[in-house]
Amino acid sequence: MIIPAAATPVPAGLAAFAPGPASPGAPGPLGLLDVFGEEFVRTPHPWLDLLRASAPVHRDAGTGLWLVSRYNDVRRVLLEPDVFLPDNAQDAVSPLPVSALRVLARAGFQLPPALANNGTDSHPGLRRVIARFFGPRRVAAALPVIELIAGELLQAARVRLDTDGTCDLFTSFAQVLPCRVLMNLLGIEGIEPATLIRWSDAALELFWGRPTALRQKELAELVGEFHIWLSATVQSGTAAPTSLIGALARHRLPNGERLDPQTAVSACFFVFIAGQSTTGQLIATVLRRALIEPELWPRLPHEPDLAQRWTEEVLRREPPVTTWRRVTAQPVELGGVELPAGAPLLLALMGAGSDPEVFAEPERMCPYRPNVRRHLAFGVGSHRCPGASLARTEAAVALRLAACVLPQVGLAPGDTDPPMLGLLSFRAPLRVMVSAR
Template identity: 75%
Template structure:
């Protein structure tokens, strides 16, 4: 779901919720400014049942952390389920394409998860990411050359579509050894998957998205089954992987792992980069300093705390449990408000203030915690940091265009980011 431009020309006035009964997680007000709602949830109802989605919203840092650290009581089975029910025509489209997303990574609470996670970590651990910095810099420099040319003539340039989206996609394909797919097609497939499974699209839109998800799944399946992947590639590693019982990894599980890694590795990282760039450009004193590696790194971490691209994540209770003073039955579906936990004043003083170099900044939960902590955290941090410092160095005299307050926003259940970061050379 995309929240479109507003009709007015000024910034959106802050909204103070008077009743949680008015809360709409897909509504324009929440997507554009979720913080008043998140503050109200934390103070009035830290574990709140939302009738619109049927989910229990968990908003305090300590409660979110408790859930993530107890996978026996709070299972990840529903992490990738469609938020909006899929009607029969949509299910038929997906069935014809053979779309199945069995437990693999984010939605896997079985014994196979640990081995698959170790496999993924081999491609995204900190040393490998550090060695990949020259690759990230090369891709960033190539993309920024176009932006420099465009802004030098006085024309506007959208750093989301021309830079933030493309950089992590190109880097991911290179790091994983994936060939034979156009980057714009992969981005389109990934974005369609996010909207279908985490959005509230109308039935006609669901059909369009299902066709794209079907194309994505067919390509993934053909790539996994092709047998021609290099042994040191991600798909080559999946082909050699063995389950706890010694058996080979089923094709559909390998495809499910690719589905998650490809989306998380480029769509959500692109959303992070867009948010980082927009925030840095909006701060008059920050952009000139953002070319410094330490400043860029600190800013990225603070954005992850306050405005992470992955705003929520889901869990389901394995048994009746008490959480935040509320008795939850077995099978209760939870929505962990990761963005809200990063603004919890019990953990982060003055949470509304962007304060790079906070002493406890790494206590945020933007990447989760525990056995399901995001395996791509190091890569996402590094890509966003490199993207910011190189953009600030290459484009020192650009500013956000006047329509920045009306930028369309991606407003999905678990993903939020600006869909434009349009800049122009300052006069």
Template identity: 70%
Template sequence: MTLPAVDAPATVTEGAGPGPAARPSYPDDADPLGPLDLFGAPFVRDPYPWLDRLRTESPVHHDPATGLWLVSRPEDVREVLLDNDRFLPDNAQSAATPLPVAVLRVFARARFTLPAALANNGTASHAGLRRVVTRFFNAQRVAAAVPVIERIAGELLDAVRPELENTGGSDLFTGFAQVLPCRVLMELLGIRGIDPATLIRWSDASLELYWGRPTLERQLELAELVVEFQRWLTETVRGGAASEDSFIGALARHRLPDGSLLDVETAVGACFFVFIAGQSTTGQLISTVLGRALAEPGVWSRAAVEEGLAEAWVDEVLRREPPVTSWRRVTARATRLGGVEVPSGAQLLLMLMGTGSDPDLFPEPERMCPRRANIRHHLAFGVGRHRCPGASLARTEAAVALRAAARVLPHIRPAAGSQKPPMLGLLSFRAPLSVPVEQRP
């Protein structure tokens, strides 16, 4: 499934969120940067000028178009993520564009719910559920998974190579970056009986519905796909066919703090989050890693042979251009943040991407410098209680993908005219939707 590129129309229907007329400017309409539109093509293509201005001039900035408070300085973002009493995760998976009645009816008919499970869970049950997840993504399991990742990467690249030879070109996103993490996740979590393309379609639809600005017609299409996803997850969790040592088997046996077994709805909510994070966002990271490596002189050839370069390159991409560009929190009470009084119930958008470009932390932040001494001081995976549990797996998959592609396809370059590929344009997710390449003559 193809997610919305920034060139797609951004119209909305009544009740579906702010339309173009509601977009404000920052700091005023005469500003040479133009209006700040978090979903708009200019911001998605090159958000850095806005992020730099926000961080230096208005680090806690209220955006009237979305109602969000944009938090940009690294120290403020870190403060929010580490203070779980003042800043709650309850809105982390809320729809960025309000869901209209027609979509809610689709969900009601299917009895679709997303109870607090992982990213949006601030209750006492979070710690236990997180332990179930991290058990499948800890350092030992990730290290053991490297041969699996390498094998799947090799199989996918074996299909790309003849396409390059026969046609002279290929897209490393659709044929490689997008599929690799889905197949790896299926093997690691013991998922059987489903086509990877279907899981990718469901995952992408969920991202677009909850973090995009689709039209009403598109929202209805996406809602049907999300319901299909939830129905399959529910049947899989309830079916009892999952082995005891699988991820779903572990969830089925998990007990809550009161001693009761985890309910099916919450187990499905946990799977919903893990499947999306483990597939879509990792695929987006790999896509960016490959595209940036191909564009930077010398990196592609060196990544195939130089020890540690692929890993360092992945972290530098995470610093400068992470796939998860922002995350949300809500204030539990009126509070002061970054010198600004923020009301109770304020919806915060933490600008993770901008923190990696703070020149006080990262000199010459626009330069890709994979040997930086503080290369892992970015916040691409968050920090604290809700730090991404799959961070190690995502890093490893991206590094293996870069190294494998550079070895198997040493004589490729960005396809002619592909300097600006279409970009994924969602509230919290940004990545190239294609990595077109061609054989060097």
């Protein structure tokens, strides 16, 4: 049972995650849409096509969010951060019960505005720190490390294939590669990748899912552990000056003051989740879509840019980050609809990537389409994902090397309906089971 916010005081620093008032909404022509439902998670594109065609700015009765599905509208929102604020980007989708709030409070959990949810004048400087650390030059220098880790994981997968006849490339490869790469880039030691993956995935489910109250409390325990470890890591004073934590420690805010530890932790929290979970989801989708596409897999080792282009096409059509949130700062017209101040928006990044006004034959996977990189999977403008170069590189390397090391694999017979991650803003297959062809 969710206890109304008025019944129990909300611990300091957790106001964004507390239960709020329910949003009224009458079902319209899309009243049967359930953004958490099995039908939408498995086959979202018919719903997104319907939204774009008949209700491009549609108030969803189930969540109280205004769904924005046309490319030009989504792009406009992202490019006008003073009108469409990022303040709600990391708020909990499902109100947290007091039991979960208490768990988080005991862990000292709080997420001050840092990156995705920061609309203040501190954002540009913080983003520059992150963008420099994960920029194209640093990613290019890290390419040998990415290839080394990917090769090691794929060799282990090949051994498992030879022994067992099948192997899940999600749990053995796609999920692990970005975590190990991130640990290497950040200089993280003394903790198992599986622990970081579990913590990161728990945070996604807690804040972007629709779990039961009991499950929320369980997830809060894991997120609390994550926050305690991250806080200790950031505040230990042992980080190398060249590390991301070292750069954040040196960073000065617009008023000249040093960045406070809580905001540094908040920035790292976001970096860990984006650098691990969402990149792993991208790799899983890239692999699975490549394996079901006729004749694509054997071409990958021989066409130098095919893996990169396939990654871009997956980002357009099946991005792991399917939506993102904004809130209106003032009354505004969007897509022919008058929105009041404080209206929460859900930007359909996946829907924008299949807008036929921008992408010809959007249902077809065409890696050599001329505007293959025009999608909005990484956002656009001042809040564009600073880790885009790393995610792109890891996914392309993962795909190319998988096709080289495992040339004779295909999806395991009968594995046509894998479990899917179906959170508000994140979607990906949770299994890529392969066998020898």
